[in-house]
Amino acid sequence: MQIDIFDSPDILAQLTARKIIDMVSRKPNALLCLAGGETPRLTYQYIVEGAKNNGIDFSLVQFVSLDEWVGIPASNKGSCYYFLHETIFEPLAIKQTNIHFFNSTAGNLSAECERINQIIQNLGGIDLMLVGIGMNGHIGFNEPGISPYLFAHVIELDIITQQVGQKYFSEITPLQKGISLGMAQFMQSGMVILLATGNKKAPIIKKALEENVSAAVPAGFIQEHTNAFVLLDSEAAGLLS
Ligand code: GLP
Numbered sequence: 001m002q003i004d005i006f007d008s009p010d011i012l013a014q015l016t017a018r019k020i021i022d023m024v025s026r027k028p029n030a031l032l033c034l035a036g037g038e039t040p041r042l043t044y045q046y047i048v049e050g051a052k053n054n055g056i057d058f059s060l061v062q063f064v065s066l067d068e069w070v071g072i073p074a075s076n077k078g079s080c081y082y083f084l085h086e087t088i089f090e091p092l093a094i095k096q097t098n099i100h101f102f103n104s105t106a107g108n109l110s111a112e113c114e115r116i117n118q119i120i121q122n123l124g125g126i127d128l129m130l131v132g133i134g135m136n137g138h139i140g141f142n143e144p145g146i147s148p149y150l151f152a153h154v155i156e157l158d159i160i161t162q163q164v165g166q167k168y169f170s171e172i173t174p175l176q177k178g179i180s181l182g183m184a185q186f187m188q189s190g191m192v193i194l195l196a197t198g199n200k201k202a203p204i205i206k207k208a209l210e211e212n213v214s215a216a217v218p219a220g221f222i223q224e225h226t227n228a229f230v231l232l233d234s235e236a237a238g239l240l241s
Contacts, residue, residue, distance in 0.1 A: 001228040003209065005237040009042060009197040012233050016130070016195060017046030019229070021056050023128045023191070029060040030127040031120070033181065034088065035140070036066070036080030038167075039132040039195050044087035051092060058092045062123055065101035065116060066131065067140040069165065070154060070177035073105050078169035102152075102179045109179055113152035120185065129189040133196050136160040137204050137217035139186060141178030144216050150182030183221055193229045194222050196236040205232060206239040 006012040023030050051058055067080055074081040081101050100119045106112040131139045136158050143158045157178050165175045196205050208219040222228045
């Protein structure tokens with residue numbers, strides 16, 4: 001695991017965007033899994049800019065969902081899909097056939113998990129997963145206590161996630177369950193990048209990176225990944241020894 005600390009979220013975003021563009025340059029049909037959430041917003045802006053300015057072709061890149069709020073349709077501005085649609089898919093004109101997202105309003109969510117697991121397998125596995133970290137240490141919706149061996153699954157959301165998640169919605173929204181790729185898929189990804197910015201992430205970053213690896217802080221499993229990058233701004237890194 002390599003930890004890099006940047007003076008500002010802007011420099012962090014530029015460097016992260018470059019890593020993703022490099023991946024696409026090396027492997028034009030890469031399978032990417034990009035998180036929603038506020039942290040990577042600027043990175044996505046730089047990916048779009050970088051792709052356009054340097055003529056990087058994203059037409060063969062495949063995208064798979066990291067997570068979604070159960071029962072929230074893709075058309076809801078607070079959904080993970082909507083966020084990625086606005087920040088990446090639409091600006092880069094990604095074809096719908098190259099986007100593989102959880103349908104969190106499906107009647108049979110176990111079948112939905114199986115469908116996404118199968119797509120990942122058929123596409124040869126995830127080449128690069130870019131994730132944020134929840135205030136409770138989650139990755140995707142792998143909440144504290146989760147088994148590291150799980151693939152896609154439906155999960156009852158931690159109370160912290162239910163509360164913090166309100167920030168994505170314009171009105172109070174019940175967020176009891178999530179559908180998410182599992183830690184097994186995180187650990188099997190060819191490369192993983194964990195981003196964190198701001199003072200509020202400093203305590204959980206310290207736990208994830210400096211405490212013994214355990215399911216209590218799922219993001220801590222990144223310590224055991226063999227091709228992992230943790231990219232932090234100086235605020236998020238502020239409590240590291
Ligand atoms: C959310 C999402 C994650 C995201 C994380 C951090 O609940 N499920 O995919 O990475 O929490 O979000 P943010 O970047 O807004 O802090």
